[in-house]
Amino acid sequence: MLEVTAAVTPKGERRRYALVSAAADLLCEGGFDAVRHRAVARRAGLPLASTTYYFSSLDDLIAKAVEHVGLRETQQLQDRVSALSRRRRGAESTADILVDLLVGDSPERATEQLISRYERYVACARQPGLRDIQRRILKQRTDAVVEVVERSGRSVRADLLTALVCAVDGAVVAALVGDGDGPRATARATLIDVIDVLAPVNERSLSPTVPG
Numbered sequence: 001m002l003e004v005t006a007a008v009t010p011k012g013e014r015r016r017y018a019l020v021s022a023a024a025d026l027l028c029e030g031g032f033d034a035v036r037h038r039a040v041a042r043r044a045g046l047p048l049a050s051t052t053y054y055f056s057s058l059d060d061l062i063a064k065a066v067e068h069v070g071l072r073e074t075q076q077l078q079d080r081v082s083a084l085s086r087r088r089r090g091a092e093s094t095a096d097i098l099v100d101l102l103v104g105d106s107p108e109r110a111t112e113q114l115i116s117r118y119e120r121y122v123a124c125a126r127q128p129g130l131r132d133i134q135r136r137i138l139k140q141r142t143d144a145v146v147e148v149v150e151r152s153g154r155s156v157r158a159d160l161l162t163a164l165v166c167a168v169d170g171a172v173v174a175a176l177v178g179d180g181d182g183p184r185a186t187a188r189a190t191l192i193d194v195i196d197v198l199a200p201v202n203e204r205s206l207s208p209t210v211p212g
Contacts, residue, residue: 016054018044023065024072028116032123035062059129066120066130070137077101077144081151088153088201095191097148102141102168103187111176114183118173141165149199160198167194 022043026034037051037058044050055061080101089097104113124134142158142165150156168187175186 012054015044015046015050018046019051019054019061020064020068023061024068027062027065027069027120028113031116031119032062035065037061063130063133066124067133069120070133070140073137074140074144077141081144081147084148084151086151086153091192091195094149094152094154094195094199095188097152098145098168098191098195099184099188101144101148102165103172103184111183114172114176118169118176138165153202154195154199155202156199164191164194164198167191 019040023035023040026039026043035058038048040061041048041051051058051061055064084097121134124130142162145161145165146156146158149161167190171186171190172183175181175183178186180186181189
């Protein structure tokens, strides 16, 4: 008879999830330095020893936290996209939707969330074990953009839309350290400049275009 360890029992799975969720919250709030055994256990309301019982190392826990953040963000993207109607949209209307999708719709919270996001990107680039996870997260963001563009009656080319996402990311990072109009306004201006070039209106779409 196979022995079932506590880590794979329903109670064990609930504890693992609580620890991963706590680590993900700490990661978003304070970056990788905030994810420590004691801090995670305290946030999860579990004994300190639970972090080493359910995870082989701190790096293992951090990898699960990065993946959890990605899954959470992906679900939010999917929820937004699934609620979007299908109709032709002008450049400004499409840009507004993409800004909310890629930057966030809360100016008050956007800056800290964006700083956390790009810190994770850089940190993952430095850690080979996390690169694949981050690549999957980036692909999911691009997939969401592809869906928005297609639902907006525009032509879809994955390579060009990848360039569009990169353009937004570059503009947002520059805005975070600049003293201009802020990340949302900068991202919107960038999108309006490039949307008709990288994702032109699909003339075969039959519904009328919604003005910008």
